[in-house]
Amino acid sequence: MAVRKEILxxxxxxxxxxxxxxxxxxxxxxxxxxxxxxxxxYPKAYTAVVSTRVSNSLLVGKCxxxxxxxxxxxxxxIGRKVALVSTTALIVLGAALATAAHGAGGSPAGLFWFLTxxxxxxxxxxxxxxxASSTSASEAANEKMTESRGSVFIMVTNFVLSFGGxxxxxxFLIVLSAVGEEHLQTIWRVCFGIGMLLPTTVxxxxxxxxxxxxxxxxxIKRHVPYRLVIQRYWKSLIGTCxxxxxYDFITFPNGVFSGTIILSVIHDGDxxxxxxxxxxxxxxxLPGVFIGALLCNPLGRRNTMMLGFSSYLVFGLAIGLTYDxxxxxxxxxxxxxxxxxxxxxxxxxxMLGLVSAxxxxxxxRGTCYGLSAAIGKAGAAIGTQAFTPIQLHLGxxxxxxxxxxxxxxxxxxxxxxxxxxxxxxLPDEDMKFMQYLAENxxxxxxxxxxxxxxxxx
Numbered sequence: 001m002a003v004r005k006e007i008l009x010x011x012x013x014x015x016x017x018x019x020x021x022x023x024x025x026x027x028x029x030x031x032x033x034x035x036x037x038x039x040x041x042y043p044k045a046y047t048a049v050v051s052t053r054v055s056n057s058l059l060v061g062k063c064x065x066x067x068x069x070x071x072x073x074x075x076x077x078i079g080r081k082v083a084l085v086s087t088t089a090l091i092v093l094g095a096a097l098a099t100a101a102h103g104a105g106g107s108p109a110g111l112f113w114f115l116t117x118x119x120x121x122x123x124x125x126x127x128x129x130x131x132a133s134s135t136s137a138s139e140a141a142n143e144k145m146t147e148s149r150g151s152v153f154i155m156v157t158n159f160v161l162s163f164g165g166x167x168x169x170x171x172f173l174i175v176l177s178a179v180g181e182e183h184l185q186t187i188w189r190v191c192f193g194i195g196m197l198l199p200t201t202v203x204x205x206x207x208x209x210x211x212x213x214x215x216x217x218x219x220i221k222r223h224v225p226y227r228l229v230i231q232r233y234w235k236s237l238i239g240t241c242x243x244x245x246x247y248d249f250i251t252f253p254n255g256v257f258s259g260t261i262i263l264s265v266i267h268d269g270d271x272x273x274x275x276x277x278x279x280x281x282x283x284x285x286l287p288g289v290f291i292g293a294l295l296c297n298p299l300g301r302r303n304t305m306m307l308g309f310s311s312y313l314v315f316g317l318a319i320g321l322t323y324d325x326x327x328x329x330x331x332x333x334x335x336x337x338x339x340x341x342x343x344x345x346x347x348x349x350x351m352l353g354l355v356s357a358x359x360x361x362x363x364x365r366g367t368c369y370g371l372s373a374a375i376g377k378a379g380a381a382i383g384t385q386a387f388t389p390i391q392l393h394l395g396x397x398x399x400x401x402x403x404x405x406x407x408x409x410x411x412x413x414x415x416x417x418x419x420x421x422x423x424x425x426l427p428d429e430d431m432k433f434m435q436y437l438a439e440n441x442x443x444x445x446x447x448x449x450x451x452x453x454x455x456x457x
Contacts, residue, residue, distance in 0.1 A: 013212065016205045017137035018156040020084070023091060023198035024126045025164015028252075029282075030195060031055045032165070033172045033275055037188050038112075040271065045108035048388045054112055056384045057119040058126060068377065071128030072370015076363060077221050079448070080136045083366070084206045087128035091199040094122025099193040125199075127377060130353070131370035133157070138357035139212035139365075142426045150296040150422070153357065154350045159289045162345050165282035173275050181271060216448040218362035218430050223444045225437060229364050232436055236359040237368065239417030240352065243305070244376030246410040247348040250312060250403045252380035253387035254341070261396070266330055277334055284338025288346035301351050301358070302420040308347010309414060312407025315340035316400045323397035340403070348410060352376070358421040361433035363446070 035055060038046040074083040097118035103110020137156050141149045168191070175190045210216075230237070254261075262277045288308075295304045319326060319336050326333050352372075360368040390398050421429075434446065 012205045012209050013136050013140040014152065014156055016084070016202045016209065017133035018160045019198060019202045020088065020129050020133045020206075021157055022160035022164055022167070023195065024129050025161040026168050026171075026198060027058060027091065027095070027122055027126050027164070027195055028161070029165040029168040030191060031058070032278060033169060033271075034188050034191070036271055036274055037184050041184055042108045046112070048392070050109075050112050052385060052388055054115050054119065056381055057116040058123040068127040068130055068370040068374035069367075070370075072131040072366045072368070072374075074128075075131055075135055075366025075370070076219065077224070079219075080132065080139075080211045080215055080366070081206065081209060083128060083132040084136065084209075085203070087125045087132050088199045088203055088206060090125030090128065091122055092125075092196050094118050094120070094125060095192060095195040095199075097121060099189055099196070122195075127374070130373045131366045134353050134357050135366045135369055136212060138354075139214040139362065139426065143213055147297075147423075149426075150301070150354055151293045153354050154289065154293040154296065157353050158345065158350045159286075159293070162282075162286055162289050162349065165285065166279055169275055169279040169282055173272070173279065176272060176275065211448060214362045214426060214430070218427075218434075218446060219448045220363035220444060220446055221448070224364070225440075225442045225444070228437055228440050228442060229368075231440075232433065233360060233364075233368060235417055236419060237371070239413060239419070240356045240359060240368070240372035241375040242413040242417065243309075243348060243410055244352050244356070244372050245379035246406045246413065247309075247344070247352060248376040248380035249383035250406050251341070251344060251349070252377075253383040254399070254403070262334070277330065281334050281338045281341070284335065285341035285345055288342030288344070289350060292346035292350035295346070296350065296354065297422060300420045300422045301355050302414055302418050305347045305351040305355070305414045305418065306411050308343050308345070308349065308351070309407045309410035311340055311343030311347065312403045312410070314404075315343070316402075316404030316407060320397045320400035320404065323395075323400065340400075348414075355418055355421065358424065358426065358429075359419060361430045362426065363430075363433070 031054065035051055038051070038054075071083050071087055074086070095118075098115055101111055101114040101118055103112075103114060134153075134157055138149065138153050141152045141156075145152055171194055172187070172191055175187050179186050179190075262274050262281070266273060266277065292304055292308070295307075299307070315336055319333070319340070326336065353369075356369045356372045357365060387399060390402065437444075
């Protein structure tokens with residue numbers, strides 16, 4: 001019976017990661033159309049500064065070490081299960097508060113400060129979901145399907161995260177069609193409220209599941225030798241942190257503000273038409289995920305990642321240098337914009353989570369993954385903060401030219417600092433790490449509970 005429960009637990013861990021991360025993707029993209037609605041409802045109060053603050057609050061919640069770094073530490077020091085349940089609860093709480101947001105006396109300023117606070121709480125949960133779900137999914141996939149671990153990991157992480165974009169816009173269009181454009185207050189509140197449903201569905205499975213076998217055997221819960229960790233993994237940390245920073249610096253502002261970009265291109269201000277183009281943009285971006293999942297083994301993680309970064313150079317320059325002409329042909333602009341995002345999904349979008357989960361040993365996988373993702377979300381927050389000033393002072397075309405510059409830098413960071421772990425069994429790296437610790441005089445205990453596999457130099 002215990003064996004059967006462990007087998008089922010591994011499968012539940014993988015599928016629960018998918019359901020948890022699709023809710024993250026939904027939350028990441030909620031502000032895309034909400035920004036358009038708030039500009040319509042509060043044209044004077046919803047200034048560029050307020051828009052950036054509210055849009056950025058989810059990212060600030062994630063990158064302020066509260067979400068990803070803290071939960072990464074909890075993953076390693078307390079357990080994967082505690083981290084997963086905690087992040088789910090925070091997402092539900094933040095989504096509930098955002099749905100009920102009000103300003104004192106109907107004040108728009110109060111409303112947007114309330115939303116900033118609520119989205120920050122959601123951001124802590126969403127940020128924590130990255131290391132919690134991804135580390136658990138990679139370990140569970142390694143137990144059941146080592147050879148196809150990369151493809152499975154991509155489909156239950158980046159695919160569902162990317163699917164969250166079209167899902168959020170689809171929900172918006174359904175609600176808009178049901179209640180009409182004259183009820184914009186109802187529309188954004190319903191869309192925010194639906195964000196509570198997906199994380200709620202995984203509560204039961206996460207309470208029931210076991211920690212992965214790799215974690216139970218390899219956890220270091222006391223006296224973690226962080227100095228030795230940095231000595232062994234400094235190069236990988238530069239690679240995963242640096243590449244993730246560059247990718248999120250490009251991707252998140254282009255996602256959050258894509259609705260307003262499209263609105264400025266179509267000129268007529270029609271909310272439904274803007275959402276339809278946004279849905280097409282998000283849909284074009286999805287095939288890249290499947291291509292990356294197919295390429296990650298035969299081409300290798302590192303090469304696939306560099307290929308994806310190169311798309312920002314190609315499409316970023318193509319759009320940026322011809323911006324005034326290409327935006328006059330809306331379908332062509334959307335296709336090029338979508339292809340840039342699709343190739344981004346294929347490369348760093350798929351590979352960053354995968355290489356961050358594979359590059360580090362089990363005892364510090366959550367911590368190093370959380371640090372890498374947190375630096376990435378710092379890039380997202382900085383990019384989102386810089387997006388509007390870049391548009392206002394340099395021109396809209398420069399948002400795409402900057403993407404090309406970041407893509408070029410991403411290629412270099414990946415080439416020099418990312419190790420290709422294609423085909424490597426995760427326990428092999430654990431053994432090398434434990435041997436390294438022993439050779440350097442570490443005498444701690446390994447295993448959940450602190451009494452398995454004592455290590456003596």
